[in-house]
Amino acid sequence: MYKLTLILKYLRRKLGPMFAALAVMLCTAMVIIVISVMGGFLDLLQTSAKQLTGDVSVQARSMTGFAYYEELMVEIKALDEVVAATPVVSTFGMINLDGHTIGVNIMGIQPEEFSGIVRYRDTLMWSADDILDYNGIDPDELGATPPAFDLEAMSMTLEPAGFLKGHDAPGVVIGVEVNPYQYRDEQGQYDFRNSAVHQTATLTVLPLTERGAPAELGPSYTNAVVLNEFKSGLYEIDRSQVFVRFDVLQKLLGMERSESPAFDEQTGEPIPGKTSVKPARTSEIVVKGAEGYTLEQVYAAVKYTVLTFDKVPARHHAIAVRTWEQRHAQFINAVKNEKGMVTFLFIIISIVAVVMVATTFYMTVLEKTRDIGVLRAVGASQGGIMGLFLGYGLAVGVVGALLGLALAVSVVWHLNEIQYWLANRLGVSAHYTWCACGGALVGAVVGAAVGFSKRKALKFALLAGLALFLLGLAGAWVSLAQVEDLSFKLNDAISFKMWDPQTYFFDRIPDKVKFYDAFFIVLGAILSSVVGALIPAVLAARLDPVEALRYE
């Protein structure tokens, strides 16, 4: 019982263990934050990769695509393991929006089928409400929504409706970051007023012959009406992808079914009544697996179907069948390795906490040597003394680890706000400088009050408070003088952006705490603290009580 009493007393009354608990707290928080952010990043990546590519994809290895996909799709759809499949044609191309030409990845899709397999519908940004609101129209007064305003319906057909039909151009849905005028505001939101909806764009692609040479007619292009913008959350996709109707892109690329007169190979003359048919081609078929089947089962079934499909020379590797995991393996594994490496590095750093605890406890044992002798004289056993210091280490570990968990949770949950603040607000502004001034003044008064009984402390508190007050005053003067240029420069100098979506793909930092991992980290931190206290505890237990009593 004396152990618990002393542990509680030592915890409250000693500065050393507080520092040890602080070290444990910071290390715990650090590892939990890293694991949560990196793990969250990995989860986001995996979820997005799966949602944006379907379970399994049957992909042409050549940019010219593969033929007889319709027949192949019939066979794939007939599989028990498959619930849906849709063709997708894709190519690199350009989009011109209001004079800006941007390189993009153009995907030709059948929106309804595509949306059943890949996340598409819920990535659409704008709806009729936005456009009505923008035009100042009350939906109740309007009655039925004009077809050209029903952005979601048009996006799901990729066909302009209503008055937009007059443009005689197909519809296009663009990634929100493809639009050069679109940007996120201070709250991280996009504004419909900056959107490209209803604008006319020009899509340009380079059709290739079956042999991969540029088609004779050169690049083909079409005007298109922007029907909506989408935001997948993956920055890389949002800044480079546009969707058009499958048949539109297929035609632009010359991949549609075509018939031409047949020519005699010997004479080169057309053969009357005979035609040569070029089958339609696609770049890819995306497949959704049926429930109850694992990804591997779906993959195996589709792969077998492709390999046994006699119209396509699959044996010659014209078509690749890959799961979403295989397709993104390189990138996901890189992030996995990065997570592992970063975690390892932080765990190495966390050994500092163990050393800190060991040092603190060693000092405590030295400081408490005589008390240890007293306790032995009153009847405490060697095991009891060891238990006292191990229990002390445990208590420091529990307090530090739980505080670390609390710190990590509050940081991770507010990581985006913190990063936003660091990136945008950390600078000279009247508000903050006055706050700093006030804080410094309060600090000086409190410091003076605390240090009242100790002259040195009083002087120090007053001087520190005064210095901070003057610093704050100078800051306030800079802001109030509205020296904008200087303010901006200062802002640039002391602000930084932790999370740049251009580097990290996602527009937000993952802010979910990995509680399962956190549990083991907390456990590890407590254990580390006990390990740190182990050697001092053994030393304390082995102290000769007579020597300990004589210790000065």
Place this chain on the structure above:
Amino acid sequence: MTNHTIHTESGLGDSGPKSQAASLLSITDLHKHYHIGGQDLHVLRGVDVTVAHGEWVAVLGSSGSGKSTLLHLIGGLDRPEQGSVTFEGRDIFKLPGAAIDRYRNRHVGFVFQSYHLLPELTALENVLTGAMIRSSILGWPGRRNEARQRAVALLDRVGLGDRMKHRPSKLSGGERQRVAIARALVNEPDVLLADEPTGNLDAETGKQIMSLITELHQQGQTIVMVTHDQQIAESADRRLWLREGSLGEP
């Protein structure tokens, strides 16, 4: 030198009812060496003494004569190179380590010259230390009230009923020593081992402490006290001199 024989054979577990036998402690041929600075210091050279129940024995000697060493050996804090300390029929140095700790906790109460109170604890908590060591964490709730009542009574008895919540740093030297005496008595030990209990106190406070010890003795407490002050030793039933490692009559 008087030697008493041991009549009791009780174990060293729970204190239980006090033995009615005449002698409590028997110290036989006790030798203790120290190796300091490469030199062998033979501090105790065959000490023999028997302490009866309720007896107050004062051991006198100059500084460095080995008085404290003798007290530490009797209390089982140290081990001799030779000889035995027999308590209620059993040689404490032949007991396993845990039993010696138990012996110190239940049968012996130490009072030191420098008080040796734990600075983080209040006077009451310091007194309770021995009782807390005696009890397991699970057994403590059942014993706490009783132990607390005993500790409060002891503090009242030593005249510190109103200073129970004070930490040692807020107490005077005499008050600290009284807390230390109360701590030594909390488990109702068979023998009180006092090492220069007035050594750090002024004459007046020393007198108060001595009158407290005398009062305890009158109530039947066995006391072994070491001191260099002959005047203080006057109150004891028996005075022995420790000279050149051996005990003898003055």
